[in-house]
Amino acid sequence: MRIIFMGSPDFAVPTLQALIDAAHEVVCVYTQPPRPGGRRGKELTQTPVHQRASDLGIDVRHPKSLKSAEEQEAFAAFDADVAVVAAYGLILPQAILDAPAHGCLNVHASILPRWRGAAPIHRAVMAGDPVTGVTIMQMEAGLDTGPMLATARTPIEDKTTGELTEELAEIGAQLMVGTLIDYGVLHPMAQDERQATYAAKIDKAEARIDWDRPAQEIVRHIHGLSPFPGAWFEMDGMRVKVLRAQVVPLPREGADLGQSKSDDQADRVPRLRGGSPGEVLDERLTIACKDGAIRPIELQRAGKPKMDLDTFLRGNAVAPGTVLG
Template sequence: MKLIFAGTPEFAALALHAILAAGHQVTLVLTQPDRPAGRGMALRPSPVKEVALAAGIEVFQPPTLKDPAAWERLRAEQAEAMVVAAYGLILPQAVLDVPRFGCLNIHASLLPRWRGAAPIQRALLAGDAESGVCIMQMETGLDTGPVLHSGRLPIEPGETAGSLHDKLAELGARLIVETLAGLPGTPAPQPDAGVTYAAKIDKAEAQLDWRLPAERLDRQVRAFNPFPGAVALLDGVPVKVWRAACATDENPGAAPGTVVSAGADGIAVACGQGVLRLTELQKAGGRRLPAAQFLAGHPVRPGAAFALPA
């Protein structure tokens, strides 16, 4: 098929790879403008742009799609469909109407659960047992369109946002290729029951509140790995917590935030219920370290206390 592709991060780049490998003709790629990144803050192209340039595909990076000139640019392609994956711009109706088969979105949740910007993190925070990908016919509503194809997978113990992202990216790449092969297909309306919204992650959510149960804090650590990283405050200094394990049956009899023990197996911290053992940590400007190495450079003794959020 003759396609337009719109996407920005690695999740979308994997789908673009799969679409090209399946033999489809992608004549135009839309992606977010290059952003400054790294210590030098040099402009860096998105992963999708890198794939497009390597494949010799023209790249279009409009700051908005509300401009009629952009609509005309898309119409000129005479594409049969437009595939959208984590693009980052709202598509107005004028854009949705451009391709013959409309715009197909690769969404990383089991719709109607977790419509919105951060479905992977929200699924982990909520303790969902499974996740998945839906290929949705786009409408102007927020992820409200009918579903053409879907797949699901279990959320494994210890799953992080990073590991779940990679699994869902692979699943989404396979499903979009299958969906394109079956167009126009028969989209199924989303049910009215079970709608939830995955709000964008705010960095303020990253601070660990030790008054919560250890199980909830463990989910928070995993949901915010690799971004933005869960944060604990020790002696007024922020410490990123990248890995942890919870012991819900332990009752240390200490105030929430109190260090119960500290050793090679981790820093055990009392919670509102149970204990959270911190096993991989990072101080500002430092490297991510296993607990044993972290403690060698930053001693933490039983009785020390992590601060509670205000």
């Protein structure tokens, strides 16, 4: 098929590559314009899709908008059979949606109609959904409202948004290739509007950890925002991101829990030691929450690479009783 591919971030790259590997003719790639980036934040940086398309020798266009008649005419001139869209980042006007002979197909990282919108993976993790997946959807003017052609599922378990994004990118790539093979015999299924939820874009203001929440919610919050923007707490004026964490039992005061107790000692087993939300309870950075406690597994200080807990504690001893902001 003659395909226009439209995508921008790393999530979209496997789909572009899969289309090429399946011997489709990708006549042009549309992506977001280069933006300031690099180590100094000033060099113009191409999107991952732009970089891969250039490596593959495919023509790349990166208009700031598709609303002008000139851009719409240029798009239609490619005479594409279909446009494949994966996390492109621009709203497609009706003239763009109508230009390819078979319309525009979208790789969406959720099981629609749940989590329409900009941040479906983040929101699924943060909400505690047991599964997520990918939907191939026929695009229309509404936000992720079009009829569905195919879906695939995967368990979330304790995966972070970063891990799920990589997994769903590969699932979506293969699902799109299969959908194009079967396109003529598939029966689009309308979405159930009663089941729709909205995945709002992540606001950086959400990233600060609220210790006055249940431990399991905090872990989901951390995993949902990992690696970007990264959930964080403040310690001695220093911002520390937590990229992975686990719920742990509350520690006991001065007890060797591996040692058996005689009957006359049983009444003297130390009680569980709680604390106010955000209080560090032991030297292993167990942190009290509204109910229970969590322990970070991977952390990152500003300007530093991520590190495991032991490495972090070697350079940042945190005394029990410290209250984290």
